[in-house]
Amino acid sequence: QSSSILLPQSEVLFYVDEIDGYIEFKKNKSGVVDTLVLSQNRNKYAALKFDAKWGIAGSATPNGWNGPDIELMPDTKTKGIWIANNVTLKEGDIKFRLNNDWTFNFGSVDNNNGLKKDGKNIKVTEGVYDILLDLTNLDNPTSSIKVHN
Numbered sequence: 001q002s003s004s005i006l007l008p009q010s011e012v013l014f015y016v017d018e019i020d021g022y023i024e025f026k027k028n029k030s031g032v033v034d035t036l037v038l039s040q041n042r043n044k045y046a047a048l049k050f051d052a053k054w055g056i057a058g059s060a061t062p063n064g065w066n067g068p069d070i071e072l073m074p075d076t077k078t079k080g081i082w083i084a085n086n087v088t089l090k091e092g093d094i095k096f097r098l099n100n101d102w103t104f105n106f107g108s109v110d111n112n113n114g115l116k117k118d119g120k121n122i123k124v125t126e127g128v129y130d131i132l133l134d135l136t137n138l139d140n141p142t143s144s145i146k147v148h149n
Contacts, residue, residue, distance in 0.1 A: 053099050054082045054133055060092030060124050067100045072133055080136035086148055087129045093121035096133050096143065106133070106141055115141040 006014035012025045012033075021040030028034045038045045055069025063069070075081035096115070097105035107119030115133075124145065132144040 050099070054096055054135075055100060056084065056087070056094050056131065057097055057100075058092060058094035058121065060089040060094050062088075069097060069100050072096075072131070078136065080134065082133040082135070083131070085130045087131055089124050089127060089129055091124065091126045093123055094145075095119075095121060106143075113142040113144060115143055 002018070004016045004018045006016060006023060009015055009022070012027070014023045015021075016023055019040055021038060024037040024039070025033045026035040026037060034049045036047045036049070038047075054072040055067070056072065057063070057065055057067045057069045059065065061067075061070055070084055070087055072082035072084045075083055095105050095107045104117065106115040106117060108114070108122045109116040109119050122143070122145065128148040130144075130146050130148050134142045134144070
């Protein structure tokens with residue numbers, strides 16, 4: 001959806017004019033925000049906060065399409081970059097997926113490095129790879145899959 005301005009109603013409650021609804025940030029017993037509640041048209045939708053972990057699954061990985069995935073590590077310098085080095089793959093296909101689940105995954109969109117949600121399988125040959133998932137621009141996610149030297 002388009003960007004929206006959140007108009008504060010309290011420390012944790014915000015009105016969103018564009019949707020004629022409210023967003024509330026709820027805290028757990030420890031006082032940490034862990035839930036977002038969207039209220040609109042007498043409906044409420046709750047979303048729990050979770051830590052995102054990206055990984056690689058596929059026929060080229062040791063654990064296949066159902067994982068567990070080969071874990072990518074967040075880059076310490078650049079938010080949105082995920083890296084795995086010295087990854088041994090068989091000949092086959094891979095995809096990037098969020099939290100070992102197929103609900104949100106990236107595959108190939110073209111013959112270059114472009115990715116898209118639910119894109120095509122990415123073909124690889126047997127080898128050891130350095131792999132980078134670049135989500136710094138969510139409108140144009142990319143990957144780099146290079147044979148390790």
